[in-house]
Amino acid sequence: MSEEKKDAVAASQPGSTEPGVGQRATASALEAGSQNVPAGPAGRAELPVVDVRRGMFGASGTQDTSGYGGLVRTIAMPGASERPYGGWFDEVVDVLEEVLTEQGLDPRRVIEQVVVDRDELTIQVLRDHILTVCQAMRDDQDLRFELCLGVSGVHFPHHAGRELHAVYHLLSLTHRRQVRLEVTCPDADPHIPTVVPVYPGNNWHERETWDMFGIVFDGHPALARTANPDDWVGHPQRKDYPLGGIPVEYKGATIPPADTRRSYS
Known part of the structure; x- marks a missing residue:
């Protein structure tokens, strides 16, 4: 050794x-x-x-x-996958690329990369085109992802230029398939177009993601906080957000807040 x-x-x-x-x-x-x-x-x-x-x-x-x-x-993070992706994954990507081409778009300028990891399909989309991709995923007869289960925020503070991720989980009731769309944006410009016009149920989920992670969904009908007061400062589920807390008295001893007891990163 x-x-x-x-x-x-x-x-x-x-x-x-x-x-x-x-x-x-x-x-x-x-x-x-x-x-x-x-x-x-x-x-x-x-x-x-x-x-x-x-x-x-x-x-x-x-x-x-x-x-x-x-x-x-x-x-x-898992890197881009190579074809063949396997199973119905190739069919979904092929149909999506065909629909985008029919709309006069270059799929290579819309789809950032395709990742197959742990038998799950993730299509990473450039943020300017997320609404177009969602429209195609919902309306095309060979895709038919009628239901969006919501959008989740993810924060990678050390992933320079891609610190904030928005993850959409789509479900096709027609074809019994599930796929994931992922969009990234920098912390310095945390803006992503809303998909509420295509998936109205995302209204609440986008508000929650804004509240907890600070991703601004442009065009949202009423982007406001869900859990925190309107004048709250910061977004509590970011990894650089302080733990906070108040002193707690227990059996005569005072326990200080968590973020003053230890230094967590």
Whole structure:
């Protein structure tokens, strides 16, 4: 075993740091973590890394009491898939591309990439065209995704230029199929067109995603907060949002708020 690997292993062992100092990831451990990315098929581009997490629970400094302060985990998104996708996935993508072409659009400028992962189909769409794609997915006789189960927000604060994701889950009652559409936007310009004209049930879901993640759905009929007061500052489900809390008195002892007890990242 090389010295670098020995250092990485030692860094992940409980009790391997100096007394009174929390475990810190060494340079060797960080390098080992950066290499811990799932390998894609030969000839494919490297998987996009959206985050590198250190420790067991994200604690920093001397606050990690788990004994895994030197643990380094690389978080990578699945890359674009190659044809054939398998099953009915190819049919759905082919029909969607055909419909877009008939409308005078270049599918390559509408569909960012197609991902097949864990037997699920995800079509990543450029945000300017999400309404057009939803219209095609709902109305074409060979697609017929009549129902949108809602839109979910996701926040990757370290995914530069693509920090915010909006994920739409579509269900075809006619063909008994389910597909996922995904749109990204930067934190500096968190705007995505609304799909309420095509899927009216998304009215509430888009409001909730705005409330919790701060994605602005342009053209929404009444974009307002759902859980928080209208004058609330910030969006609580973003990963960089402070934990907050109030002091709690328990059996004569005062327990301070979570974000003042430990430093979570």
